[in-house]
Amino acid sequence: MSIRDGIVVVGLVVVHLLLRIGFGLQNAAPDLMVLALLLASRSLGPGGGALLGFGLGLLEDAFSMLSFGASVFALTLVGTAGAQAQGLFVGRSILFQSTYFFLGKWIRDLLAWLVSNPDSRDAFVDSVLMQSPLAALYVAAAGLCVRYLFLKETVRE
Template sequence: MSFGAGLRVALAFVALVLLHYTLRPLLGWRAPIDFLVIAVLLVAVRMRPGLAAVLGFIIGLASDALTPSAFGSGALGMSVVAYLASWLKAVFFADNIALSAMFFFVGKWTFDALYLVSERRLQGPELVMQLLLWSPLAATVTALSGVLLLLLLRPLLGRSPG
């Protein structure tokens, strides 16, 4: 990746992180858009798996700093999601909107499952309801937002790698 392309991806990453901490709290939805997952997925597919896992760990750790009761859960979830995204980049980057939506959906749902299980706050029927109702809804909203952002940021991000 050239320096210019790397800079554009870094700017998109920063913009998505800013959206996560500014727009997301204002919306206050039960199934919120997870701009951090979108940001990590967009960058992870442009990195090697090990570096992507480190990026996911750092972003997850930074987001965990705001929730000390579940400290480490976000770092674990983001690390695994970023690693898998980087590893699967050859499958993902076909410039297919439906495939991109599925990629964002699975990434968000995987993150939620890892986060909820590792934080151990919810148990029994509450955990099942969160994993089978609210997490898929949040993953759907995140996937739709991710595809929309991909379409809007296409001039900035340029051609997808692969």
């Protein structure tokens, strides 16, 4: 991972925490945490991706009284999968990039839903099939913006 990539990833995490915790925007802000993980895990490898996902998941769960550990589990697996997916999602195609970000966010929400406290989680259809795809689209759009604004030259051919 280049220094610039690292700065962008750290910047995304900081902006995510600022928007969601600092400004309390909740879902009005895209999930930049998972976006940072998806960007970083491709160059970190499975072990590094999982470790980063684990750490980011802990930050995300610090405010959770309902399902502590759900984000840790989900982001650890997404970090691993993101590294494994580097052979699948190559090229500068908008379709490839956006699919990668979309699936990353959607799978993150699906995994978190699966291990969440059944008493506190929303219905599967509402959460995973309705809200989550919209949030994933938002992440995909944000991911494309970040990719083409800040990481233009490092995009894989």
